[in-house]
Amino acid sequence: MENENLLAIAKEFGSPVYVYDSSKIISQYNRLSNAFKKVKRVKLNYAVKALSNMTILKLMNSLGAGLDTVSIQEVNLGLKAGVKASNIIFTPNGVSLEEIEQVSALGVQINIDNLSILEQFGTKHPDVPVCIRINPHVLAGGNSKISVGHIDSKFGISIHQIPHILRIVENTGMNINGIHMHTGSDILDIEVFLYASEILFETAKNFKDLDFIDFGSGFKVPYKLGDIETDIEEFGEKLTKRFNAFCKEYGKELILGFEPGKFLVSEAGYFLAKVNVVKQTTSTVFAGIDSGFNHLIRPMFYNSHHEIINISNPEGKERFYSIVGYICETDTFATNRRISEINEGDTIAFKNAGAYCFSMASNYNSRYRPAEILWHEGEAHLIRKRETFDDLIKNQVDADIFSKITETAS
Numbered sequence: 244m245e246n247e248n249l250l251a252i253a254k255e256f257g258s259p260v261y262v263y264d265s266s267k268i269i270s271q272y273n274r275l276s277n278a279f280k281k282v283k284r285v286k287l288n289y290a291v292k293a294l295s296n297m298t299i300l301k302l303m304n305s306l307g308a309g310l311d312t313v314s315i316q317e318v319n320l321g322l323k324a325g326v327k328a329s330n331i332i333f334t335p336n337g338v339s340l341e342e343i344e345q346v347s348a349l350g351v352q353i354n355i356d357n358l359s360i361l362e363q364f365g366t367k368h369p370d371v372p373v374c375i376r377i378n379p380h381v382l383a384g385g386n387s388k389i390s391v392g393h394i395d396s397k398f399g400i401s402i403h404q405i406p407h408i409l410r411i412v413e414n415t416g417m418n419i420n421g422i423h424m425h426t427g428s429d430i431l432d433i434e435v436f437l438y439a440s441e442i443l444f445e446t447a448k449n450f451k452d453l454d455f456i457d458f459g460s461g462f463k464v465p466y467k468l469g470d471i472e473t474d475i476e477e478f479g480e481k482l483t484k485r486f487n488a489f490c491k492e493y494g495k496e497l498i499l500g501f502e503p504g505k506f507l508v509s510e511a512g513y514f515l516a517k518v519n520v521v522k523q524t525t526s527t528v529f530a531g532i533d534s535g536f537n538h539l540i541r542p543m544f545y546n547s548h549h550e551i552i553n554i555s556n557p558e559g560k561e562r563f564y565s566i567v568g569y570i571c572e573t574d575t576f577a578t579n580r581r582i583s584e585i586n587e588g589d590t591i592a593f594k595n596a597g598a599y600c601f602s603m604a605s606n607y608n609s610r611y612r613p614a615e616i617l618w619h620e621g622e623a624h625l626i627r628k629r630e631t632f633d634d635l636i637k638n639q640v641d642a643d644i645f646s647k648i649t650e651t652a653s
């Protein structure tokens with residue numbers, strides 16, 4: 244998107260505001276589809292938790308994507324957006340048997356990631372086909388906060404427990420129709436991913452009635468110039484070859500599944516905020532914006548890097564700034580960042596603000612969550628209104644109890 248487009252949106256809809264460029268989402272979807280066009284049956288399920296606005300879910304649906312969900316509420320959002328239950332997969336962690344049963348009753352594909360629930364669900368519903376999430380114990384990427392494949396991870400059933408899975412399947416008579424893994428959110432090394440895939444193929448041979456193998460996600464997107472990103476085309480070529488060979492060996496044309504979140508929406512997003520104050524200390528120039536980790540927590544939570552541009556003065560002389568929020572806690576978005584000169588009142592844009600940004604926003608400090616805008620074919624569409632004071636208080640119950648205390652006291 245052009246700076247003028249973003250500035251016009253901030254002017255029309257106010258600040259802070261999230262903006263998503265539909266053309267980037269569409270091109271990322273097509274890029275991933277094309278990388279696997281030589282596989283007969285491919286299913287891309289968009290991971291709703293990355294960005295769960297219903298208009299975004301509708302866009303995904305129109306592209307032919309299914310949905311990957313982690314809560315019954317995400318399932319219901321998808322259904323409300325018009326996505327068919329048969330196009331939704333439920334891959335939760337640590338949820339109750341009751342919630343899994345409720346989601347299953349809606350006709351959604353269930354993915355189970357622990358032996359206890361597998362045994363209970365299989366005993367009660369032997370006729371419902373179930374996918375199992377395997378932990379191949381392969382570390383993809385270096386950031387331990389987002390690698391979920393290690394030995395003590397809470398995610399997935401260990402490959403070392405295959406004999407136990409097989410015993411449960413035999414005892415309950417249930418049918419396993421899919422095998423799944425999601426090793427983390429940072430595939431830097433294709434070879435590591437292919438190695439994990441081999442473990443998945445090995446596991447798959449234990450199950451005779453599979454319909455699909457789901458390779459999860461973890462595609463890396465660039466956050467700054469020169470960043471390493473997953474080479475989707477090379478990855479597609481290599482995994483396609485291996486997957487097709489496996490299908491031949493298995494004796495069935497299986498569906499190859501992925502659940503990309505970040506890959507589809509991260510780069511499509513911009514977060515716009517206004518500079519309230521420029522403050523000079525003995526060592527630093529702070530630019531304080533009308534936002535904080537209540538709206539964008541990734542820099543503080545994951546140490547993630549978001550490019551920041553001063554769209555009010557993009558050609559200005561560059562200086563070094565620390566960009567901070569207005570929350571009464573340390574909420575530093577960026578330190579010692581080279582940005583074109585900032586004046587109070589300027590609008591700055593955070594890039595890569597599509598995934599895990601709005602969806603992680605909160606009302607901390609009793610601030611409203613921002614509006615969301617979809618930029619589609621040259622026009623800005625409001626897809627979520629900014630919250631108002633009523634949103635802050637609508638579920639609060641005014642327990643009328645203190646008058647009595649006052650009476651007793653007096």
Ligand SMILES: *Cc1c(COP(=O)(O)O)cnc(C)c1O
Binds near residue numbers: 290428429
């Ligand atoms: C979060 C999640 C994803 C999406 O991960 P990204 O890194 O955003 O692509 C996919 N599958 C499961 C099971 C997840 O929990």
